[in-house]
Amino acid sequence: MSSELKDRATRTPIQPKPDCCIQKGFYWDEAILYPSGTHWKEASPSLFWNGPVVKVIPLLEGRLIELH
Secondary structure (H helix, E strand, C coil): CHHHHHHHHHHCCCCCCCCCCEECCEECCCEEECCCCCCHHHCCCCCEEECCHHHHHHHHHHHHHHHC
16 A cells, blocks of 8 residues: 555655655555545545644544535
């Protein structure tokens, strides 16, 4: 999973990137929000991507509220 996230971050430069949580080249402990209907293989840009999860919950909640 971490390798796929690293690839997505490279392949989809227009999406938000996490401010943290890369250790030994692996992404970990992150919250990622994709648009409704996105399929994993499509590599659509995420709407939110950051971590660690415990610290970004309010930001993620805010992004979800914006979408509704």
